[in-house]
Structure formats: structure tokens, C-alpha cells
Amino acid sequence: MSDETAKPFEPKPCPICGKPSxxxxxxxxxxxxxxxxxxxxxxxxxxxxxxxxxxxxxxxxSPPLRPE
Incomplete structure (x- = not known):
């Protein structure tokens, strides 16, 4: 088993303004x-x-024909 430590959550930047989400x-x-x-x-x-x-x-x- 590997002994991995949990990485702290790093919020990604907001796609609109760039501030942290x-x-x-x-x-x-x-x-x-x-x-x-x-x-x-x-x-x-x-x-x-x-x-x-x-x-x-x-x-x-051609576009599909529409039944009338």
C-alpha cells in the first residue's frame, strides 16, 4: 500500500474573472x-x-421533407 498524503484543496480560478472559485x-x-x-x-x-x-x-x- 502506498502512503499518500492528501493534497490540500486548491480552488481553480473562476473562468469569468480569474478569482479563486x-x-x-x-x-x-x-x-x-x-x-x-x-x-x-x-x-x-x-x-x-x-x-x-x-x-x-x-x-x-437537402433538409428533410416535412409531411403536410
Missing amino acids: IERYKPFCSKRCADVDLNRWLTGAYAIPVVEEEDEDGEPL
């Missing part, structure tokens, strides 16, 4: 920074890139 709002340092991040997601400031699909000829796929 606190447990209650982890990974943020405050409710304000958590709300700033949420607002960025809701307004589209953050976006996950999407790759457009193409067929074998390199033409974009």
Missing part, C-alpha cells in the same frame, strides 16, 4: 460570475461548432 458556485467565484456565464450561453455568445454534412459529390444535403 468557491464551493457554493463551483467553478465560479460568485453568483454574479455564474449568471454572467449563463447569460453568455443563453444569448449565443458561446456556441458549439457544427460541421455541415455533405453528400459524396460535396453538395450540401
Whole structure:
């Protein structure tokens, strides 16, 4: 068995302002920074890139037909 000592918890910096994060709002340092991040997601400031699909000829796929 290894005799490892527990490392003290070192909070990571808040992704919004860089201050140390606190447990209650982890990974943020405050409710304000958590709300700033949420607002960025809701307004589209953050976006996950999407790759457009193409067929074998390199033409974009047509959108699926909607039944009427």
C-alpha cells in the first residue's frame, strides 16, 4: 500500500474573472460570475461548432421533407 498524503484543496480560478472559485458556485467565484456565464450561453455568445454534412459529390444535403 502506498502512503499518500492528501493534497490540500486548491480552488481553480473562476473562468469569468480569474478569482479563486468557491464551493457554493463551483467553478465560479460568485453568483454574479455564474449568471454572467449563463447569460453568455443563453444569448449565443458561446456556441458549439457544427460541421455541415455533405453528400459524396460535396453538395450540401437537402433538409428533410416535412409531411403536410
